[in-house]
Amino acid sequence: MSDAADTPVLRARGVQKEYGKGDGLVRAVDGVDLDIAAGETVAIMGPSGCGKSTLLHLLGGLDRPSAGEVLLSGRRIDNISEKALARMRRTDIGFVFQSFHLMEELTAVENVELSALLAGRSPRAARRRAEELLEQVGLAGRARFLPSQLSGGQRQRVAVARALSNEPQVVLADEPTGNLDSAATLDVLQLFEGLHGSGQTLVIVTHDARIAATADRMISMRDGELVDETRLTGGTTGELRAFAGLED
Ligand SMILES: Nc1ncnc2c1ncn2[C@@H]1O[C@H](COP(=O)(O)OP(=O)(O)OP(=O)(O)O)[C@@H](O)[C@H]1O
Numbered sequence: 001m002s003d004a005a006d007t008p009v010l011r012a013r014g015v016q017k018e019y020g021k022g023d024g025l026v027r028a029v030d031g032v033d034l035d036i037a038a039g040e041t042v043a044i045m046g047p048s049g050c051g052k053s054t055l056l057h058l059l060g061g062l063d064r065p066s067a068g069e070v071l072l073s074g075r076r077i078d079n080i081s082e083k084a085l086a087r088m089r090r091t092d093i094g095f096v097f098q099s100f101h102l103m104e105e106l107t108a109v110e111n112v113e114l115s116a117l118l119a120g121r122s123p124r125a126a127r128r129r130a131e132e133l134l135e136q137v138g139l140a141g142r143a144r145f146l147p148s149q150l151s152g153g154q155r156q157r158v159a160v161a162r163a164l165s166n167e168p169q170v171v172l173a174d175e176p177t178g179n180l181d182s183a184a185t186l187d188v189l190q191l192f193e194g195l196h197g198s199g200q201t202l203v204i205v206t207h208d209a210r211i212a213a214t215a216d217r218m219i220s221m222r223d224g225e226l227v228d229e230t231r232l233t234g235g236t237t238g239e240l241r242a243f244a245g246l247e248d
Pocket residue numbers: 019020026027028046047048049050051052053054055
């Protein structure tokens with residue numbers, strides 16, 4: 001196998017993040033080593049405040065570590081210029097947040113195409129890609145709706161479509177179902193499962209054991225450190241839907 005195939009999509013080495021100083025010093029992430037392979041789905045779990053979101057932000061270049069290295073496909077991202085970092089976030093990473101972070105004044109299709117436009121695609125190519133993605137997430141019929149005209153689950157599906165618009169190397173999701181009810185959670189879960197099946201690398205911070213159960217690997221965090229990891233064989237959302245009485 002070539003070196004490129006062996007290189008993890010994401011690698012963290014001795015990563016630390018401190019906030020504040022003196023008595024107010026908080027070490028939110030405390031010496032994390034982590035490799036995430038291409039095509040892997042990894043769930044990060046742990047109690048509130050243990051550093052999950054901070055770690056995800058460091059992995060995605062939304063924030064820089066106080067110490068240690070973060071590498072995307074073998075290239076350091078913790079020490080590159082702001083400009084290079086912004087470009088990398090636009091083209092190589094897809095983010096999905098708990099509160100969706102959609103632009104309220106833009107329609108679903110405009111929200112999705114915006115990131116493709118910002119990454120330099122032509123308006124026609126961006127629109128075509130956005131329409132394809134909305135179809136993929138089951139929202140072709142809602143493309144011209146504003147976020148306020150969509151349900152929470154539909155909004156999160158738009159956000160997932162947006163995250164995929166530039167064919168990112170990795171999608172990072174921070175509590176993607178935290179604001180959704182059970183049925184919408186399972187819809188989004190099924191969407192992630194489809195992405196996993198298509199070989200998309202995914203890192204999901206979640207409190208939801210159902211989401212974690214469908215990952216390849218579940219990592220537990222405590223007090224800024226990775227304390228445990230479990231390889232999973234993976235339940236399917238079909239089974240979960242049946243269990244929850246949501247089968248169509
Ligand atoms: N900008 C900041 N300034 C100061 N402290 C911060 C900042 N961001 C996070 N922290 C602290 O770092 C620690 C980890 O926070 P983080 O949000 O990463 O935890 P989390 O595990 O994602 O929590 P939750 O599950 O509640 O979202 C917490 O103690 C938090 O108060």
